[in-house]
Amino acid sequence: MSGLPFRTLMVQGTTSDAGKSTVVAALCRLLLRRGVHVAPFKPQNMALNSAVTKDGGEIGRAQALQAIAAGVEPHTDMNPVLLKPSSDTGAQVIIHGRVRAEMNARDYHQYKTVAMAAVLESHGRLLSQYQAIVVEGAGSPAEINLRDRDIANMGFAEAVDCPVILVADIDRGGVFAHIVGTLDCLSASERSRIVGFVINRFRGDISLLEPGLAWLEEKTGKPVLGVLPYLHGMYLDAEDAVQPAQENTGHFRIVVPSLPRMSNHTDFDALRAHPDVDLRFVRAGEPMPAADLVILPGSKNTRGDLAWLQSQGWPAYLARHLRYGGKVIGICGGFQMLGRTVADPHGVEGGAGTSPALGLLDLDTELAQEKRLAQVSGSGVLAGGAPVEVRGYEIHMGVSNGAALGRPAFVIDGRHEGACSEDGQVLGTYLHGVFDHPSACAALLRWAGLKTGHVVDTSALREASLDRIADATAPVLERLLSVLERAAPAQ
Known part of the structure; x- marks a missing residue:
């Protein structure tokens, strides 16, 4: 004892x-x-x-x-x-x-x-x-x-x-x-x-x-x-509430819409800790600043948060952002929003129905009654880049299908994961925690346009x-x- x-x-x-x-x-x-x-x-x-x-x-x-x-x-x-x-x-x-x-x-x-x-x-x-x-x-x-x-x-x-x-x-x-x-x-x-x-x-x-x-x-x-x-x-990983913004002098601007039902915002902790990154959450009614990279986060109510994005003017903002060469990443629910439609025939997250999505990736998503829960680790290939070690975890109830999946964001243990747009500006993945692994974080930031050698070791910081x-x-x-x-x- x-x-x-x-x-x-x-x-x-x-x-x-x-x-x-x-x-x-x-x-x-x-x-x-x-x-x-x-x-x-x-x-x-x-x-x-x-x-x-x-x-x-x-x-x-x-x-x-x-x-x-x-x-x-x-x-x-x-x-x-x-x-x-x-x-x-x-x-x-x-x-x-x-x-x-x-x-x-x-x-x-x-x-x-x-x-x-x-x-x-x-x-x-x-x-x-x-x-x-x-x-x-x-x-x-x-x-x-x-x-x-x-x-x-x-x-x-x-x-x-x-x-x-x-x-x-x-x-x-x-x-x-x-x-x-x-x-x-x-x-x-x-x-x-x-x-x-x-x-x-x-x-x-x-x-x-x-x-x-x-x-x-x-x-x-x-x-x-x-x-x-x-x-x-x-x-330290927050239990729920988004932690107050810290003073950040990084030159690489990342913008994240603060969705009403945003989930797993800890995905962004490694980016907040990066010395070259200025990460900003944008809430309802706030102006949307110019950015190098926009990340759509996970959501517990994908169709509801998609409607919120649309009501806040994000589609026009994203179109302008991409027109000027910016990059976009969607994680989990944010990945689903990047497609053509999100369907919830069983009413998994609210009323049954289908919502038109942002149309930035050639895919459609249907919410399923069975939740996928998995830890993922192994070697992968970031689309358009060199091999990189990828780790993360999946928590989602959606299944996505479409031509965009033929251009995967990663290939993990021989399995395609996520999707990329034909022009290489938009990337979607179901993997939460992907930025927590130093090599994957560095590779994603390089893909988005950050030219730096800085690496953040989240495990050591924790x-x-x-x-x-x-x-x-x-x-x-x-x-x-x-x-x-x-x-x-x-x-």
């Missing part, structure tokens, strides 16, 4: 994006350093950023990152319930890595008893394989309207009888109100589970914060386990960031262990 005073520890937050994901990753890395065989776990995740596991399932991107921090292979048991919103009221429900159904919010609320059984099944399997489990909550436990049948926060903690850390983001403002207000919304048994607080993203003079920390501890009777600094320049956040969180773990050992010395 590990000698830890817990087998399962849960990290909850006062709000969404309080820092739960990074605190879990940091604790996993710290426990790994101590020689503990640890696994991350998130009972229920709602996110459009996902990853494909080696067992052929789909989990939240944050849990894949946390598994890397723990030094273990990501597995579907680490995120047994994944909800991928397809509209404001509906989502694709994924259980143990596989699509179970498309449900509206009311139907899913009734389904939660089934989902909880899947959650407890996965947690039990992980307990049998690992010495410790570090669990990430979802949103906030103070959402009164979601308390009934809760499987994501205190409902899970009560079911497995585990201690809880509460994380609050001071950079938002109102941190003490967030913490005290959250406690007031909990039942007595739930409050008793919280063993301490972590205040995240602090910048400034810590001595000015200390009177507030003393007040909080006296008010609640619970310790502040630590104050984490605001760490700049981190390279590892360095995980170590930085772990170093900053080390005092939190030490105080947490001390608190738990005093509270339950016999465990």
Whole structure:
């Protein structure tokens, strides 16, 4: 055994994006350093950023990152319930890595008893394989309207009888109100589970914060386990929201439309980190700047996001961009939008029907009921270029057919993948994560017109960031262990 005073520890937050994901990753890395065989776990995740596991399932991107921090292979048991919103009221429900159904919010609320059984099944399997489990909550436990049948926060903690850390983001403002207000919304048994607080993203003079920390501890009777600094320049996969734009002086302009249901925007993290690239997301109503390369991202609602593109004037912008020699790449749903039509005869992503697409590639797509989930690696050939190593993963429910597929973007293990236009200006691929591999990223940027020798090693950047956040969180773990050992010395 590990000698830890817990087998399962849960990290909850006062709000969404309080820092739960990074605190879990940091604790996993710290426990790994101590020689503990640890696994991350998130009972229920709602996110459009996902990853494909080696067992052929789909989990939240944050849990894949946390598994890397723990030094273990990501597995579907680490995120047994994944909800991928397809509209404001509906989502694709994924259980143990596989699509179970498309449900509206009311139907899913009734389904939660089934989902909880899947959650407890996965947690039990992980307990049998690992010495410790570090669990990430979802949103906030103070959402009164979601308390009934809760499987994501205190409902899970009560079911497995585990201690809880509460994380609050001071950079938002109102941190003490967030913490005290959250406690007031909990039942007595739930409050008793919280063993301490972590205040995240602090910048400034810590001595000015200390009177507030003393007040909080006296008010609640619970310790502040630590104050984490605001760490700049981190390279960590976002769970869902697009991270704020960073100051970038790169001369090569890449523009990405910020689709309403954009999925896996982590595809662009390597480009954001490239010193020669200026990557900009363009939201509704914003002007579309001149660009060297335009990338259409993945989408959880391809026809809906295609309609949004058309309403925002992107077809005319793309025509002008191509007329002046620019390049266009489409990834997954963005690839499907580049064709002639996108058909959804089964209503997989909404109402059944067929939408005219952008007409930049000679192909048509039909959305299927079976989702393709696969990791891809091997040698390939970028159309019109030299051989290049290609890696990525596929998450899509569409099948594309047409003459453009005879001009593949890549050839992987003898299989054609993606498509290129006859004039060589437009490229489409189903591969997410293709920019994460340095040689493929460099080859694609050369194809798009960037003449540079710079290469971004995303794995090294990620590892360095995980170590930085772990170093900053080390005092939190030490105080947490001390608190738990005093509270339950016999465990």
